[in-house]
Amino acid sequence: MSHAPEGKPGTVRPGGRTARTRTDVLAATRAELTDTGLARMTVEKVAARAGVAKTTVYARWRDISGLIVDLLSELTVRTVPVPDTGSLEEDLRQLARSLLELFRSTEDLVMFEAIFATALHDREAREALSAFYAFRLDASAALVDRAAARGEVPPGTDRLEVIRTLSSAFYYRRFISGEPVTERDADRAAAVAAHSARAGLLVVPPA
Template identity: 45%
Template structure:
């Protein structure tokens, strides 16, 4: 079954319904960042968003439905890819964007909560994979242009290059606890570019 058919919150209406969705997702994101997925309660979300509880349960059904729609909204709101004229410039811009997101007091905790949800709920995991698919697709032209300029070999996999940029930063967030600063972002971008130049991702 298609995920949009199986889960609520997938319709993108306008008017009052759009305002309800915006309010509910804003509150859901705040509560996820503050308390985590395990404590996300639809009744609490409805009250904080000043939306009828019946409306929230009918549209999103459960906390997973909220996470799925929140991820969809985050993908829609994400910034477009960079075009600096060089692969290193573009990958550095990507790394800095990831670092900025992960170190933001709200967004960093929100991503931790969403990733935690994905580890125990297959629908949330599918939504998370779809979110990153959108982001990788958006930034793939950076690598494709680098191939055209001859910076990296033909057949270089754009998604593999971009994943290599963000992976060390997520490792710092979720595992090591090391600082996610500009130096870490620059190192991740340079390492990914060097590997791509060497043909690692063909």
């Protein structure tokens, strides 16, 4: 181990050894991703780079997919917080603006591009990315739950679909059509998603 345990032996306090191990392992994951590429990464190399035992990585993250999901989750929890302003449209606007900022960071953008590219032909990468988006959509949809509780959207609104409607405009421009994405596009995506939700276009259909 490259870090001395903090506190008494056998205890792990918040922000202590466990947190530091995660920080080191995710930093190593990111560095390996950049240097080696997702398709050729191994748990062994990540563990060596982080200076932790590979059994620790296997026990906690299981495999490369687990590492990728945790890396993207940690990054987005930190950089794309889920707003709570008391207004659905304002929450969506702030979420869209954070997403815009994330993809303006060249380093983060390159990392996402590398993962998207691999996911287009590699099943394990595809599953990691799907697991990450399932996590993110669910986390972000908390703002839709709050809007529903305030009566801003009709009963039966599909909480995930509101977030998909917001996000998809971005991803389409950034990664598919290759067009620039601006603050105006972020605000417009928020207006479209909020309006569609309020109008009942995003309700779950009867089974």
